[in-house]
Amino acid sequence: MLIGRETEQRRVDRLVAGARIGRGGALAVTGEPGVGKTALIDDALGRLEGVQVLRATGTEAEKDLAFAGLHLLLRPALHLLDALPEPQEAALSSALALKAGTAGDRFAIGAATLALLCRYAEQAPIAVVVDDLQWFDRPSAEALAFAARRIDADPAVVLLAGRSGACDDLVGGLDVLELSGLDAAAAGDLVRALEVAPPTDEQVARLFAATGGNPLALLELARNIELLDDRAPGLPPALPATLTAAFSRRLAELDPGTRTALLAAVVANGDLHHTGEVCRRLGLHVSGLGPAERAGLVVVTGSRVDVRHPLVRAAVYSEADESLRRVVHLAVADLLPDDAERRAWHLAEATWGPDPEVAGLLEAAADSAAARTAYTVASTAYERAARLSTDTDRWHVMLCTAAEAAWTGGLHDRAVALLDEIETQSVPERTRSRTLRIRAQIAARSGSVADAVDILERAAPDAPTPDDAVFLLAEALHAAFYLADAAVSTRLTTSLTGAVAAAGSPRARAIGLAATGMAKVLSGEGGLAEIQTSVPLLAAHADPVEHPEALPWLLTTPLFLRDAETGAELRRIVDDVRSRMGVGLLPNVLFHVARDQATSTAWSRAAANYEEAIRLARETGQGTDLAMSLAGLAWLESRQGRGDACREHATEAVRLCTQRGIRMGEAWCLYAVGDLELATGDPRAATETFLDLSRRLQEWGIADPDLSPGAELVDALLRLGRPAEAEAEARRYAAAARTKGRPWSVARAHRALGTVADHRSFDAHFEAAIEHHADTRDLFEAARTHLAYGGRLRRAGRRVDARAHLRAGLESFDDLGAEPWARTTAAELEATGEKVARREASGAASLTPQELQVSLLLAEGRTTRETAAALFLSPKTVEYHLRKVYTKLDIHSRAELAEQLLGS
Template sequence: MTGQTTLRQRVISELLDTLRADGGVRVVTGDPGCGRTTFLEHAARLFRAGPVRHVRPPGGRAGEVLSDALATAGTVPLLVCVDDAHLWDAASRAVLGQAAARARSARVGLLLTVPGHRPVDPELAALPVLRLGPLTAGDAARLVDDATDGVVHPAVREDVVSAAEGNPALLLALVHRLSPAQLAGHRALPRPLADGEVLAAVARGGLAGVPPERAGLLLTAAAALRATGEPDADADLVLRADGTGATEPLPEVLVRAGDRIRFRSPLLGRAVYAGAPAERRRAAHRALAGALPDPDGVLALLHRSWAVTRDAPALADALARAAAAPALPPVLRHRALTRAAALTPDDAARVQRCTAAAEQAVLAGHPSEALRLLDTARSRPAPPSARGGAELLRGTVLLADGPVDDARESFLLAAALLAATDPEAAATATLGAADAAWSAGDPVTCLDVLTPVPVAPVPGAGAAPSHEAVLGDHRDGMRAVLLGRFDRAAEPLRRVVGRGLSGDEPERLLRSASAALMLGDVTTARRAGARALAAARTHGRTALEPRALEYLAYAELRAGHHQLARTHAEEGLRTAARTGQRNTAAHHHAALALAASIEGEKEVVAEHVTAALRTARRHGLAQAAALAQWAAARADLGAGRPREAADRLGPLVRPGARRGHFAVWMLAVPCFVEAAAVAGRPEHARAVVEDFALWAACGADPQAPAQLLRCRALLAAPEAADALYRRALERHEDTAGDFERARTELLYGKWLRRRRRLREARARLGEALMGFERCGAHPWVRQTAAELRAGGAAPAGGEAGTLSRLTPQQLRIARCVAEGATNREVALSLSVSTRTVDYHLRNVFATLGLRSRVELVRLVEHAEKTGARL
């Protein structure tokens, strides 16, 4: 199945869910090349509730054909598919409109497709529209892999995905344009990759019928959009610059809303600009520059830059000065600096401007564009300081969205280039290399990178500590943690935490959150993460938000607040996707898998584990991979599959070449010991318990001392286990988190029941049940309830038909659906696939004995009005 099919199937699943139940109609539309016909074909194949009828252009027989199709509808749902309804004559389209009104009452689903780059015909204008959006980056990448049998070079794939902007037809056209050598990365790609010929072929007849005298207006509008990078432009500016005296745009192609103007399809705007002769493009930019009120403003300067044909140092300098305006958004600043670099003849200055433009591209959420600019900088001769700055930024980009080994090498090169001229930047690069080695799970390299170097003294008594001193403390603390010397790590890491929390600089606050997590101070880590998130938003540093949310999610997980962790990770996943940070997204997927493993949502766990591992394996993210595997194992353990959990975790926690990430394996040890003991393999766990004891003694994990006692109890002789379980419960009193305490209560309760100490067992199991219910750990609730029943006690169950019987995820979905959200809208809000929502919704209906969404809405409304427990 192709990536395109994967995306469309998600949308189709949501659509067919509605059509199966109640019938209805959708007008499916979208940009040229979006795959309307393919969408219809997939919908027909996936609709299994009844027959499917394809109605072709009728040539005057529309009423007869549709009446015949609708007459077959009865108790069995019917799906009628009409492709390219805009090609029908007006009378036939009127019949379609009448058929649409009958569709719901007749339990008929009616799907019509029309192009999205022209107004919907009046006969169909009142019908509900389903617009096919662009492919996600992940689905587009999979479509490229399918089309090339997986032989495409990763960098080429990213270039193609970026140039296609999610359009399936354009994506395939670009792939077919490239030779095998270009696809494999052995030869340079054509620039621009999506040229006028390719864009015109995909746009096909989208511009047909435009009068020649109005072509200039289209080009002027396309040139105006090129400068801003926004979906619309100033309508009055475009009409003034056009110079033909036109007072209104072309409604078939251009749409005006108030004082803004836009193309009905962005693809058409790209095709207009790329297909125009170079001199006409330059003339359009000159006209726009002249029509702007401020000749020295950034927009006027940008248009002038596209009107010149050679180096223009004075114009480049003016653009660089304009880009420094504080209120300028990153997208516009990036464009100004990119053009300034292109017009700069001096190599050193060009490299610096390329690097500055790349930094703005990162802030705007375009890492692939940043890397292209840095490639340009790397190809030019420049002094070490300029080259070092470019490599430092390259490492930063790759650490968030690329192979972390490559990020490490860029950081190390930057540190070497900057050591003599900028010690503070060199220290930043060194710590970045350590971060990359940490992500890769390479402690040897991490320690080597963190070899102590002299830190410049802080000048002036009472002066604020330099950023270099903060980095030095973080480096020293991180090295001590890797060596297991937490006694040496505490002081420098606490200084990092304190200095970060004393201000509102997002980067320092992120360092504070990281340092607090290494110290095991989850309360401070949560505080620093929340402050970093607020500071990033206040300062417009959107690219830092996913990392702040990552630290928040992990801190909540460490504190045992799994649902809060889920909330942060869901938001972080959306922000990471928006800013092009796949590595950070992988960590959010891992956090979501860990949270879902508590709640027993196996489909959600599997989905997030797969997503995390896909990026982790491609980019060498050992930490994210280990967390995802731990989540999968914990889901196995909760579902009563201890042998599978032990088999999955064994290689990650036991000594050997396959042991997982050094910052994760010790966190997963208690899960492995429990799985091994319950599976009847206690001998497999004894060695790792002694390793875990060293970790627990460090004081970096508040839960570890109680978990260690629980692990020892699981492996101990009967005469010793009782006291160990009691001591473990006493240590749990010192820490927050219902889940870990409830797990100890459950295991102790099981131990007591098997020794016929039933009254004590029921007391422990009752405490465990309440703890698991508080944190929504439904698999463990079921295990505990079974143990209580086996011991002669019946746990109280939820009233039949009430929402209390749903899992937290099912309850979230039920509430969203009751508020009128479609399955696709629910999936987007919860960062899961529509298929997962469909799966959970079927379970909701089965659990509550419901037959329709209407009944679900009534049940939710009743619960809210009566104050029933949700």
């Protein structure tokens, strides 16, 4: 029976009770060693009936074995693997080394883990329990945490227990129960319940003061209360050092043979057969564990030797003679001829110095872990292999690979530390170039974009091949896009032009041309010819799954061309590969797709994709994509009239952009806020915002009219009664648009000119604008032109002509969900004498982003399980959202769902 944990028990019980009725959830129980995490969970599980339990405990011995923890945890459910969608089955089977193949990224494995748990829960409610999470191998812990964050409408509860501070990053996004020590009364009850001489009240008070109510510390020190006297008066004991001393004292009471048997059990990770075999080789018998079991240090059951507490393991291992530890590791290694990874790690612990054979085994183990996306484990193995290597031409390569694996696995500080070490040594130029590229990737995703550009530019001259030089410089230009610095882009373009001329593959040429064209467009120096030439090359030679360096250009090229047809093939490629991409790449993909959709009629899809990109970017620590997705969503929300959400997202985006030097995101946020101010009737604030944006773009050297707020600024100036300034801005903007010559900017320019033209010429400008809009995908811009034209016609006394354009604009604004613009258009239409019946918000506008994502995929024909896999949800969560959608839309079938949404 637990003492003093009534509040915590109720919290766990509520979670378990919810899981029984299909409201799943997860809880991380954290605290210092010995505070009672395991006892709390055991107490809850002891009262369960009819619940399937999946349980595993992390151990130091297996923390560097890729997916060892996940395999142990999921073993009772693995017979259901074949029931998962094929991509998920392949990802998880490969990660667990059950089948050969490519596992995909670490988040794909998390999604497969979720799918398997939910499938297992279809038989009966499940409880998934992990103890000592801090010792779980990191890939397993990440996969499980990913799944735990998405347990929602399933009969499943996930309970994770780990040390405070040792697994905080893993349990982010989960409810956390931080266990503290017992209160004084409960502490007294606990120690008085021991079968030892009852402590006095004064001793209980000293124990409580010394331990802070830590239950394990209370129990151990109550049995060894004289250890409290080892500290100076007034000073607390060094916990957990005092606990370790308590365990060490109990170990010292055992004979040497029992201590050696305990060491064998610890090194063999509790495998009783291996423990017995090691004992036999050392001339001992496994029955020597008996005294340790009677002392309460281990529990022997079946084929296992379970050590009571991690501190016991630590004491057993640290107290053992170093030579004996190596002998035991070597003996365990000999017992694992078919387990290459475990054998390699035991041999590494058994060796005294550099050993090329062991280094080779560790490198092979690292390769295997990396192939299964266990990058953090692979990093440790590569580093250890480098330390044991005697090959002076290989150590720096393995250390560099260790850094790259650490970064890919999300261990930023470790990656940087390894790179720092490499760069203090004399290494070949090829390795130096590689370290620079890794540093650039780290900077671009989690640090300064300017640093990333600088590093990539410095690395390019030393690239091993011309194609590699193209990829480095193109990557630098892609980073420079976020930087919004035309001078930097121009300098990089000069270098890239020469590299493209020497490129040996069509893929490198396509990427180089796309990057060069983009840079030229931003600085107003042409570039469209290069982009258009790159399109067929990208379509034919750039599979973004096989060649991830091509992905940015497949995504951005249609955005720069911005017409109805060109780039359609690239959109189809991206849409096809989205289903083959792991979630690690999805924030960037979804951000670009959402941006493209926001410039077409698919606003509902754009909003859903922005929301998903933001959620995944937060979860995966991809700060650049988070900032840009927030900025893009703010811009869309400004047009929808969602003022509070727009300003909230813009504020967060600006903060992130300022920290990281992402000027392009700052520009988008200014555009969003200015558009919102204009739409909601504050032309003075809009004018100030647009003028600020124009000044910044000029300072940065950005001359692309697609980024200029010229058309909006003309509108704002006219509303303020400043026609001369409006006309000057319209002519300036029109000149830039004519120079670019693309339909989107030319249409906007004609609209601006139409608003400032005299009564004899405004028709020609507006008709030209409408004609150019027909060559684009942007219904919103066309609707704004119809609004502006209709308003001008009404003021000229041509009410009948005005109504046709105002009706067209109102219909488009209503279809898109551009509420403030629809209100303005309706007011203009009523001013012509026509009675306007406004639509009520319905369809996609009434759904949450999560409901919308689910609905769109189902409406497009995906099954429930396919939708769940695509959105990293469980099928029951998809069904839960679908029920809410049916209620909101007052529909009863997927056919009705498709009818309502696919046209929106």
